[in-house]
Amino acid sequence: AQKITQTQPGMFVQEKEAVTLDCTYDTSDPSYGLFWYKQPSSGEMIFLIYQGSYDQQNATEGRYSLNFQKARKSANLVISASQLGDSAMYFCAMRGTNTNAGKSTFGDGTTLTVKP
Amino acid sequence: EAQVTQNPRYLITVTGKKLTVTCSQNMNHEYMSWYRQDPGLGLRQIYYSMNVEVTDKGDVPEGYKVSRKEKRNFPLILESPSPNQTSLYFCASSRGGMSYEQYFGPGTRLTVT
Numbered sequence: 001a002q003k004i005t006q007t008q009p010g011m012f013v014q015e016k017e018a019v020t021l022d023c024t025y026d027t028s029d030p031s032y033g034l035f036w037y038k039q040p041s042s043g044e045m046i047f048l049i050y051q052g053s054y055d056q057q058n059a060t061e062g063r064y065s066l067n068f069q070k071a072r073k074s075a076n077l078v079i080s081a082s083q084l085g086d087s088a089m090y091f092c093a094m095r096g097t098n099t100n101a102g103k104s105t106f107g108d109g110t111t112l113t114v115k116p
Numbered sequence: 117e118a119q120v121t122q123n124p125r126y127l128i129t130v131t132g133k134k135l136t137v138t139c140s141q142n143m144n145h146e147y148m149s150w151y152r153q154d155p156g157l158g159l160r161q162i163y164y165s166m167n168v169e170v171t172d173k174g175d176v177p178e179g180y181k182v183s184r185k186e187k188r189n190f191p192l193i194l195e196s197p198s199p200n201q202t203s204l205y206f207c208a209s210s211r212g213g214m215s216y217e218q219y220f221g222p223g224t225r226l227t228v229t
Binding site: 004006009031032033035043044045047050052091093095096097101102103104105106107108109 | 147149151156157158159160161164166172174175204206208214215216217218219220222223
């Protein structure tokens, strides 16, 4: 089985500041993929960033970076220079291999509010 | 335009009346999956398909059926809907393998009374 835990139901950040959204995971797979998705109030799901379990470097995509600490089983999303448009729900997710091939597990999400 | 489409977008129905939510993708993706989203519970996987004629249960399959007769289509069937299946449903697709992001449909808001 695989599990994703997001412990922050809601977060606030001031515009232009950086914010870290926490994600811890658990899996028995030797290799796996970790993802972050954004869901604005309009409801669509938007892919942000991917980290493979064997990747040596932390993933970055523009203002998004993933702080991957494999030993601690954490995959935190860092958003730099927050913008008002970053206000949304953010989901951490995992895809597995072996017995979990095809399984896709999401956390409960963190609602981020960016204050002007 | 690469996309995942779902129909209908909104549906209000009554307990026990069979319904189908269609999902179609135009990206030739091998993998497709259905999720339900409930407040405070994130997205929970209902069923997934690794390829044509290959489907498997996710975490919450009870009360749902799926089929994958063609690569592009992955319908979700509720044979006897109940009020606890009131939810927001998402279909998603991706290339095969753990390293590929999923492309999501716009969602179907289902209410069962």
